[in-house]
Amino acid sequence: MRISEGRQLPTAKTHTCILTLLLIGTAGLTSADDTCDRFSPTLSDAACGGSVLSPDSSVLSPDSADDPWQLFGDCTRLERWGITVDGQLAQGVTTNSRDPTNPAAGTGNLPATSFNYRSDEYMLNSCYLSVGRKTDTGGSGWDIGFNMDLTYGTNYVFLQSRGLETRRDLSNHWNRGDGSGLGGVGLMGLAMPQLYLEVAYNDLTVQLGHFYLPVGYERPIPTENFFYSNSYGFSFSFETVPVVGMYASWRPNDSLQIGGGFHRGMANWEDNNNDLSGFGIVTLLGDNGDRSLSFQFSLGNEADTGSEILYVQSVVFEQQIGKRSSYVIYSDFGFQENVLPGGGTASWYNVHQELSHAFSDCWTAGLRFEWFDDVDGFTVNPTPGPGVYHDLTFGLNYTPNSNLVVRPEIRWDWFDADAGVGSGPFGNGSDRNQFMAAVDAIITF
Numbered sequence: 001m002r003i004s005e006g007r008q009l010p011t012a013k014t015h016t017c018i019l020t021l022l023l024i025g026t027a028g029l030t031s032a033d034d035t036c037d038r039f040s041p042t043l044s045d046a047a048c049g050g051s052v053l054s055p056d057s058s059v060l061s062p063d064s065a066d067d068p069w070q071l072f073g074d075c076t077r078l079e080r081w082g083i084t085v086d087g088q089l090a091q092g093v094t095t096n097s098r099d100p101t102n103p104a105a106g107t108g109n110l111p112a113t114s115f116n117y118r119s120d121e122y123m124l125n126s127c128y129l130s131v132g133r134k135t136d137t138g139g140s141g142w143d144i145g146f147n148m149d150l151t152y153g154t155n156y157v158f159l160q161s162r163g164l165e166t167r168r169d170l171s172n173h174w175n176r177g178d179g180s181g182l183g184g185v186g187l188m189g190l191a192m193p194q195l196y197l198e199v200a201y202n203d204l205t206v207q208l209g210h211f212y213l214p215v216g217y218e219r220p221i222p223t224e225n226f227f228y229s230n231s232y233g234f235s236f237s238f239e240t241v242p243v244v245g246m247y248a249s250w251r252p253n254d255s256l257q258i259g260g261g262f263h264r265g266m267a268n269w270e271d272n273n274n275d276l277s278g279f280g281i282v283t284l285l286g287d288n289g290d291r292s293l294s295f296q297f298s299l300g301n302e303a304d305t306g307s308e309i310l311y312v313q314s315v316v317f318e319q320q321i322g323k324r325s326s327y328v329i330y331s332d333f334g335f336q337e338n339v340l341p342g343g344g345t346a347s348w349y350n351v352h353q354e355l356s357h358a359f360s361d362c363w364t365a366g367l368r369f370e371w372f373d374d375v376d377g378f379t380v381n382p383t384p385g386p387g388v389y390h391d392l393t394f395g396l397n398y399t400p401n402s403n404l405v406v407r408p409e410i411r412w413d414w415f416d417a418d419a420g421v422g423s424g425p426f427g428n429g430s431d432r433n434q435f436m437a438a439v440d441a442i443i444t445f
Contacts, residue, residue: 068402068403068444069403069445070086070445071085071087072084072085081133082133082134082136083132084130084131084133084134085129085130085131086130086444086445087127087128087129087130087444088126088127088221088222088223088442088443089124089126089442089443089445090125090153090222090223090440090441090442091122091123091124091125091153091441092122092123092228092407092438092439092441093120093121093123093439093440094113094116094120094123094229094436094437095436095438096119096434096436097434097435097436098426098431098434099120099427100119100426100427100428101428102118102119102121103117103181103183103184104179104182104184106428109434110381110382111232111235111381111382111389111425112229112232112389112391112411112413112426112434112436113229113230113235113436114158115158115228115229115230116228116230116438118154119436123154124154125153125154125155125222126152126154126155126222127151127152127153128149128150128151128222129149129151130147130148130149130194132145132147132148133198134147134198135205136200137200137203139202139203141201142199142200142201143199143200144197144198144199145197145198145199145200146196146197147194147195147196147198147211148192148195149192150191151190151191151192151193152188152189153188154187155220156175156188156191157183157185157189158220159193159242160267161193161244161268161269162269162272163270164192164210164269165189165191168270172185174190175189175190176189192210193210193212194210194211194242195210196208197209203250203251204249204250205250206246206248207246207247207249208246209244210242210243211242211247212240212241213238213240213241213242213243213263213266213279214247214279214281214296215238215239215312215313215314216239216240216296216330216332217328217330218230218231218233218239218240219240220240220242222442223442223444226354226356226366226397226407227368227393227395227407227409229393229409229411229438231350231352231368231370231372232380232391233330233332233350236348236374236379237312237332237350237379238298238310238312238334241266241267242267243265243266243268244264244269245262245277246261246262246263247259247261248260248261249281254285254287255286255287256282256283256285257283257285258282259282260279260280261279262279263276263279264276264277265300265302266302272302272304273301273305275300276300277298277299277300277301277302277310279296279297279299280297281296282294282295290320291318291319291320292317292318293316294314294316295313295315296313297313297314298310298311298312302336303338307337307338308336308337308339309336309338310334310336311335312334313332313333313334314330314332315330315331316328316330317329317330324357324359325355326355327353327354327355328353329351329354330352331349331351332349332352333347334347334348334379335347336378339378340378344376346375346378346379347375348374348378348379349372349373349375350370350371350372351370351371352368352369353368353370354366354367354368355367362398362400363396363397363398364399365395365396366393366396367393367394367395368392368393368394369391369392369393370389370390370391371388371389372388372390372391373387373388374387374388374389377418382425382429383425384417384421384422384423384425384429385418385420385422387416387417387418387421388415388416389413390416391411391412391413392411392412392413393409393412394411395407395408395410396409402444403444403445404441404442404443407440407442408437408439409438411435411438412434412436413434413435414432414433415432415433416432
């Protein structure tokens with residue numbers, strides 16, 4: 001048994017057995033015709049002033065058999081104002097063939113993935129709560145809304161902003177710093193990655209405040225990604241980073257969406273240099289809604305003093321294949337000035353592909369391959385130097401009902417180093433390849 005941060009933890013072999021039993025067990029939950037239970041328990045709006053069970057309510061609601069259960073789904077006071085309260089609890093475990101030491105003493109599964117960066121250790125990744133009111137003008141008139149997201153768990157460390165969860169010097173603000181987590185901060189913490197006002201007029205929508213930058217494909221919200229582990233693009237190319245600013249989006253017709261705005265810099269609640277960054281997005285949509293092509297970019301100075309212009313872009317193509325399959329290919333490109341020794345410019349780019357197929361209402365299989373070139377050995381961290389990172393992942397999504405998804409996966413990473421680069425990035429900086437097996441479960445409410 002391995003001791004990590006004062007706790008006795010199961011070995012990689014033990015976790016492999018657990019993963020295998022879980023896969024066998026979940027497979028056995030599905031009947032011969034692979035029909036999943038689709039039900040929605042109907043709870044009252046007692047929390048909103050109603051009775052525990054209204055006279056005409058029942059525990060099971062056949063008319064909404066495919067609808068997910070929501071904690072405040074029957075709250076009439078919230079419905080009257082169009083306010084929704086959604087949440088999800090994401091937790092999982094990952095085992096690594098290199099048996100790395102976890103942070104803060106080691107690097108764990110880094111740099112291959114972010115959210116499940118710890119090896120052979122249970123992670124309560126995220127208890128994510130979103131409260132908001134989405135605007136809906138129906139194409140005509142005015143409407144106003146808002147959104148606030150809070151997340152508690154181990155994912156918080158990747159969703160913090162300077163001046164909010166951390167101070168201007170990046171020291172902890174409200175989260176503890178006991179040294180057990182990534183970078184010596186607390187293992188668990190609270191972050192508020194989104195807090196914005198939304199105003200809509202006809203087909204124009206404007207967000208003001210704290211929101212995810214609409215650049216990139218992967219999302220920080222667990223249910224919006226197929227895989228448990230993250231791509232290199234998400235982790236190191238500034239995809240969907242929390243920012244503070246303004247975002248205006250206009251949809252003149254069913255085939256085109258145009259957006260843009262400004263922000264204070266990547267993961268900045270308080271501006272560090274009084275320079276604003278600009279961003280934009282253009283999306284073309286297929287006539288039948290079965291395909292889309294999007295170009296997104298952000299440009300601005302990230303330096304506290306001086307000039308370190310950062311440019312990042314994503315080109316994303318999505319295609320629905322029949323009724324059960326989908327394909328995504330996208331590419332990130334970025335550069336940042338004056339960050340290399342002697343004032344040089346660092347650059348990076350990738351190609352990322354995903355293919356998924358739903359075999360039934362319960363089971364969907366997915367395959368991911370990513371090629372990420374950190375040209376100057378700057379953006380990936382930790383890294384031994386310049387080189388190309390590869391990620392090949394096979395995963396399943398098991399959805400027995402509308403409130404639960406289980407995501408097992410296996411993943412192979414390898415690193416092709418440039419000439420002169422000695423060690424590898426994996427296994428606490430000693431290996432050039434690693435194998436991971438992981439599984440998480442997401443409960444929505």
